[in-house]
Amino acid sequence: MTQKIKTLIIGSGGREHAIGWKVLRSTRAGQIYFAPGNAGTAKIGVNVNIKTTDIEKLIEFAQKEKIDLTLALPDDPLALGIVDEFQKTGLRIWGPTKVASRLEWSKSFSKDFMKRHSLPTARFEIFEDFKIAKGYISRQQMPVVVKADGLAFGKGVVICETLLQAEKTLEDIMVKKIFGNSGNQVVVEEFLTGPEISIHALSDGKNYKIFPTAQDHKRIGEGDMGLNTGGMGVVAPLSFIGNEMLKRIEEEIIAPTLRAMIDEGTPFEGILYPSLMLTDSGPKIIEFNARFVDPEAQTYMRMLETDILDIFDACIDGRLDELQIKWKALSACTIVLASGGYPGGYEKGKLISGVDEAEMQPDIVVFHAGTKMENNTLVTGGGRVLGVSATGSSLEEALLKAYRAVEKISFEGMQYRKDIGKRALEMVK
Numbered sequence: 138m139t140q141k142i143k144t145l146i147i148g149s150g151g152r153e154h155a156i157g158w159k160v161l162r163s164t165r166a167g168q169i170y171f172a173p174g175n176a177g178t179a180k181i182g183v184n185v186n187i188k189t190t191d192i193e194k195l196i197e198f199a200q201k202e203k204i205d206l207t208l209a210l211p212d213d214p215l216a217l218g219i220v221d222e223f224q225k226t227g228l229r230i231w232g233p234t235k236v237a238s239r240l241e242w243s244k245s246f247s248k249d250f251m252k253r254h255s256l257p258t259a260r261f262e263i264f265e266d267f268k269i270a271k272g273y274i275s276r277q278q279m280p281v282v283v284k285a286d287g288l289a290f291g292k293g294v295v296i297c298e299t300l301l302q303a304e305k306t307l308e309d310i311m312v313k314k315i316f317g318n319s320g321n322q323v324v325v326e327e328f329l330t331g332p333e334i335s336i337h338a339l340s341d342g343k344n345y346k347i348f349p350t351a352q353d354h355k356r357i358g359e360g361d362m363g364l365n366t367g368g369m370g371v372v373a374p375l376s377f378i379g380n381e382m383l384k385r386i387e388e389e390i391i392a393p394t395l396r397a398m399i400d401e402g403t404p405f406e407g408i409l410y411p412s413l414m415l416t417d418s419g420p421k422i423i424e425f426n427a428r429f430v431d432p433e434a435q436t437y438m439r440m441l442e443t444d445i446l447d448i449f450d451a452c453i454d455g456r457l458d459e460l461q462i463k464w465k466a467l468s469a470c471t472i473v474l475a476s477g478g479y480p481g482g483y484e485k486g487k488l489i490s491g492v493d494e495a496e497m498q499p500d501i502v503v504f505h506a507g508t509k510m511e512n513n514t515l516v517t518g519g520g521r522v523l524g525v526s527a528t529g530s531s532l533e534e535a536l537l538k539a540y541r542a543v544e545k546i547s548f549e550g551m552q553y554r555k556d557i558g559k560r561a562l563e564m565v566k
Contacts (some may be wrong), residue, residue: 142446145199145207146174146182147189147219151473151506151524152434153210154178156445158502159438163446176515177505189214192222199228206231206449210428212288213321214355216242231449233407237398238427240409244293244324245286247425254397257389258422261326267311270323274303280328284424285310287319294365294424296328306400329414329421332564334375335433336411338391339448341457342404345395347387349374349440349464351433352561353412357480359556366480367521370557371436372470372532376566386413386420394425432471435504435524439469468532471524472539472557476507477550479520484550487517491546500528500535501542517548532558 142165154177157169161181170184172195178184185193185524191210199207209219209232218235234239237238251258259282261415264270274281274297283306285293293316297303310320331356337348352374357363390411398405410426410433427438437565438445442463451460485507492503492515504526507519525542529535536558 139165139232141165142205143167143170143203144446145172145195145202145204146169146178146210147195147208147214148210149173149175149178149189149473150211150431150519151504151521152429152431154181154504154506155435155438155524155526156179156208156210156429157293159441159445159505163444165444165446170198170204173197174510175505175518176510177503179510191218192217195219196223196226196228200224200226204296205229206446208232208449211284212238212241212426212428215427216288229453231407231453233405233427234325234403236403237405237407239403240398240405240425240509241427242288243286243510244284245322248324248326250397251422254393256394256422257419259329261324263322264311265322267307270307270311270325271304272305274325276324277302279303282326282328283307283310283317284324284326285316286322286324287316289316289319293319294315296365312343329416329423330479331414332377332560333423334378334413334415335371335430336391336413337411337429337433337437338395339452339462340395340405340407340409341452342399342406343455344458345391345409346457346460346462347383347391348437350378350383351375351436352534352558353430353433354554354557357475357552357554359554364480366475368430368432369473369475369554370471371432372468372536372558372561373433373436373440374468375561376532377537377561382415382420389495390420390422431506431521432473432524435471435526436469439502439526439528440464440467465528467528467530468535469526469528470532470535470539470558471504471526472543472553473506473521474523474525474543474548474551475520475521475552476517477552479552483520485516485518486511487549489515489517489522489546491550492523494544495542498538498542498545500538502526503546505543522548522551532562
């Protein structure tokens with residue numbers, strides 16, 4: 138008889154809903170808990186009212202409920218060392234340690250790491266003093282990229298088109314502290330041009346497996362205009378990325394990064410996601426993430442064929458080289474529906490309608506992110522509210538299905554990009 142696995146998934150977004158949805162499809166899936174979860178996760182498991190950063194209570198819960206596997210998915214608990222703390226108590230957990238996840242939670246460390254190991258990235262300087270940083274940018278050619286050092290909900294990176302904007306961004310981050318202590322240091326770097334792509338590499342500390350290529354759409358506005366967000370839509374795989382480019386990315390970025398982590402005594406176990414820019418001089422690292430990102434995770438879960446619990450087990454047990462990860466021969470996309478005003482201020486509690494109708498459409502799954510139930514009614518509870526995910530035999534077909542399903546959903550102020558996948562389609566013509 139197959140042993141059923143009790144799983145605790147930490148987080149409350151679309152990524153957590155999507156990975157829980159995939160865990161549920163495992164032959165070994167037992168009870169799934171989400172801490173704290175959302176209205177979508179409540180339909181496939183049990184939501185537990187514990188904050189993602191309350192590591193002590195999460196450990197108590199995992200011990201009390203005899204959880205077999207915990208998935209540490211968001212950036213904040215990783216930065217606090219949740220994996221280290223769970224491991225100290227003998228609890229089985231998947232994700233990178235605090236020092237390994239530093240690749241994400243400190244941009245200054247990450248850039249220095251790239252420099253130390255000759256990894257391709259943009260030219261940069263790191264500053265702790267506002268006046269010195271301001272003097273530096275006054276001598277730079279615009280645009281420049283200004284990054285808060287620490288975690289900032291996916292909003293701590295600003296592409297500054299003018300000197301005035303760059304100075305204001307520096308002041309907001311370093312003086313006004315709009316991202317709190319994340320702005321104690323800033324990274325100022327050159328602006329790279331070219332197609333941006335997402336690469337996910339699963340690592341057990343020694344071995345790694347590369348996921349299919351994907352492309353996120355970070356800016357809030359169509360045509361890649363406006364502020365950066367946590368991601369407004371993803372398409373995968375990318376037919377314009379050939380085997381030669383994939384091999385180059387593996388040899389110049391993935392393999393040396395993971396090897397360098399071992400050399401520095403901080404082997405990386407989990408998902409390494411370098412966001413890449415394909416420049417005229419080759420692929421360059423924009424930044425590292427130390428986790429599944431959203432909405433890529435939603436799209437990948439629609440494509441993944443291999444039992445995800447087998448993947449997590451192989452990763453934790455250091456035998457990833459023994460596992461063949463299979464992907465469905467199809468295209469997938471996710472369109473994010475966001476609250477009005479996002480990524481700035483937005484209102485919550487807006488009535489959401491049409492989700493069930495959308496999911497009746499062919500090959501559609503709607504993943505919940507910023508949703509909650511109030512008086513038995515589904516309402517908005519965050520900036521990015523829903524991810525409408527579709528699959529198809531081609532990217533065109535998947536996008537057509539997704540946008541048809543989007544039309545079924547509505548809530549006051551709902552905004553979404555209507556050009557998701559446009560660049561990827563143009564690049565193969």
